[in-house]
Amino acid sequence: MTAAWKAERQAVVETAQEMWRLGLVAGSSGNVSLRLAADPPLFAITPSQRPYASLRWEGVALVDQEGDLAQGDLAPSSERLLHLGVYAARGDAGAVIHCHPVYASVCAVAGLEVPPILDELVVLVGGAIQVADYAFPGTDDMGANACQALGERKAALLRNHGMVALGRDLAEALEVCQLVERAAHIF
8 A cells, every 4th residue: 555645544534533533423424535636636535334443544545536446445435426526516625524413413304404593603604504405325416415505605414314514624624513513403
């Protein structure tokens, strides 16, 4: 295994493990990705069905903009099309996190947008968190629906599924996830 993009892949692992520690996911659900400064474009993304506690940088897959594996021994997340859809639509997205926090997921299942009840939600995320139309997981439609619900905001709820958040970097994307979950809890 070559050490290409080792630091970036390690950052994806650390963010995924923190997402898990914070309770934003259970088991191996959810996924984390990072846009790499590569030409042609490459993205580092967590692998499919791997427990975060034991994940190492070598397990983080590198995929191209079509979602094909460019490097790595493990299959990339089945939700890579969601991530790639967000990256294609949002040039400001340096990182994308898809997670299943309890309160945000309740809102996603109930079809309830999270209103801008906290100042921070407006400042950091951009306002109310919309609910995307349902699409089957792992499909291009999920990415398209998520992008429509995102608009210019940094988070959206995925109908009957969870949430997606983006940031300039991994730290901001994780902060968005935490804030949306907190606002959903309060709501």
